[in-house]
Amino acid sequence: MKNRHTAVETTTAPGAIGPYSQAIKAGTLLFCSGQIPIDPNSGELVSDSVASATEQVLRNLRAVLAAGGAALSDVVKTTVYLKEMSDFAAVNEVYARHFGDSKPARACVAVSELPKGALVEIDAVAVL
Numbered sequence: 001m002k003n004r005h006t007a008v009e010t011t012t013a014p015g016a017i018g019p020y021s022q023a024i025k026a027g028t029l030l031f032c033s034g035q036i037p038i039d040p041n042s043g044e045l046v047s048d049s050v051a052s053a054t055e056q057v058l059r060n061l062r063a064v065l066a067a068g069g070a071a072l073s074d075v076v077k078t079t080v081y082l083k084e085m086s087d088f089a090a091v092n093e094v095y096a097r098h099f100g101d102s103k104p105a106r107a108c109v110a111v112s113e114l115p116k117g118a119l120v121e122i123d124a125v126a127v128l
Contacts, residue, residue, distance in 0.1 A: 010067035013060040014038035017115060022064045030068040030126040034081065035060040036118035045116050050087040053119045054094040061124055062098075070126040073102040081121040085110040091120055 008023035013035065016022060023032045037046040037056035040063070046056040065071055080091060088108065104124070114121050
């Protein structure tokens with residue numbers, strides 16, 4: 001049986017911290033795993049504020065998308081996970097700046113905890 005998907009890996013975004021791929025290409029779709037605000041150079045969590053954390057998450061997501069041959073403008077769906085729903089407005093401000101006129105479908109949920117104590121995590125699906 002032929003493998004119909006390919007793992008995408010890049011050193012310009014943090015490596016997986018578990019048994020998963022940074023992204024998977026399947027046909028014309030790119031499924032990006034959730035990104036948390038880890039600086040890929042230092043390996044440290046960026047958590048000065050939810051705004052700076054969101055900036056790092058979107059830099060990481062952009063790097064994974066690029067490694068898979070996509071850009072933020074190719075994203076059709078995201079899920080935003082927040083430690084605190086009270087951070088919704090601050091995350092939206094950063095998110096809107098990065099996505100501009102390209103507004104993917106999105107879900108946003110509050111969770112009790114994120115890996116490494118992160119404040120925000122975002123995953124994405126892009127069309128290649």
